Amino acid sequence: MYSIPLKEFVVILVLATVVVASGVDLVTDLSHGANVDHIVKEAIVVVISLAAIAWLLLGLRQQRLEIKSLQKELEVANTSRVRPRKYVLEARKKLGDVVTRQFSEWGLTGSEVEVGWLLLKGLSLKEIALVRNTQEKTVRQQASSIYKKAGVSGRHAFSAWFIEDIL
Known part of the structure; x- marks a missing residue:
């Protein structure tokens, strides 16, 4: 199981809170007939927050893949077929x-x-x-x-x- 480092977890949690809060506000504003300018600004906040979450998660995934690759390299090096004398x-x-x-x-x-x-x-x-x-x-x-x-x-x-x- 892979755990997300605390710093990244907190940032993702904050961004997710922004997405949820802005999303709820956006839906509420749409149902109350808010002006288009306000709707667009809130939609931009939601999209940017979602993009930031995706960017962080992709970075964490890439980091995890690099760690696995390094671990495999180390394992191969440690189990070399040619045994030293x-x-x-x-x-x-x-x-x-x-x-x-x-x-x-x-x-x-x-x-x-x-x-x-x-x-x-x-x-x-x-x-x-x-x-x-x-x-x-x-x-x-x-x-x-x-x-x-x-x-x-x-x-x-x-x-x-x-x-x-x-x-």
Whole structure:
């Protein structure tokens, strides 16, 4: 089941209230013979409100589809048919331990750790926001905080910090 984020839910609820209230008023005005100018203005409010609701719902649907697509990509990546050899798995484990320890030494928060891992995996800020069900602006702020704590200039320097001497 998919739930609508609170902010979007409230906006849709307000717009739906506008549609219902304006619609009822429009019907009442029509039955009382209000002038055409007034009827047109109220009809425009109803149409714009309905269009805004549709736009929000389509955006939420698109976001949900992008999240599902990213989840499928992640699942495919995690169930790759070509299994790495034992020495590769051991190296990955050791690197994972090093990254975890370094994140701890930098004093990253839980959210920053999640974002840090997703940055290292190559996800864009937008993709991270979708996966974490948060705003891209929030992810951007968390990434900036990570870079500052790590003493690096940005995303590429952050990734390079872990693999520079390996290559």
